[in-house]
Amino acid sequence: DTGVSQDPRHKITKRGQNVTFRCDPISEHNRLYWYRQTLGQGPEFLTYFQNEAQLEKSRLLSDRFSAERPKGSFSTLEIQRTEQGDSAMYLCASSPPRDRVSGANVLTFGAGSRLTVL
């Protein structure tokens, strides 16, 4: 396993179009996260899955955003009716079940999917 994979790496779209990003986490990781990062800012949390269940969604995730993780493996993040303000890097991360030694999870990030909305 080579880590967290994200596809596509770059997406340019016109305002109003729908886009979908895919994330393949590390195979033994049951936790999956989506973050958004804009220029000059740190990553902002969007949503979290534990296995196939979506346990948390940020207020940043408007109703135009939807994320799924069928069968608890890969995940998709769809943005409908894109707006210029959606232009950002969308980062996916995964982590194993709770670290029994330290009690804290280390997130492993993918390289990200950069979205440009014209």
Place this chain on the structure above:
Amino acid sequence: AQSVAQPEDQVNVAEGNPLTVKCTYSVSGNPYLFWYVQYPNRGLQFLLKYITGDNLVKGSYGFEAEFNKSQTSFHLKKPSALVSDSALYFCAVRSYSGAGSYQLTFGKGTKLSVIP
């Protein structure tokens, strides 16, 4: 709410000199703190974490961080900077949202430039 602050947008240091990237935190309860590094067009890479125990934590690539509870700080340090250390550095704190849900809250990042 848990939060971290990185007071410096940019840090410049000469190659071979020691470097420090600052981070302060605000949490309720015991803090779980992390440092990540981001190279251009790459995802974030984990450097080190503090959970409990020794206040000086050692991590990847020769980096270390010092946890200071009284000053609520978790500064990243390296004794001798390399040009290849030039990157964006992010401090993060673990936030607990209930029902076993944890996530990381990141600072805005500090751009480190190591000058040859």
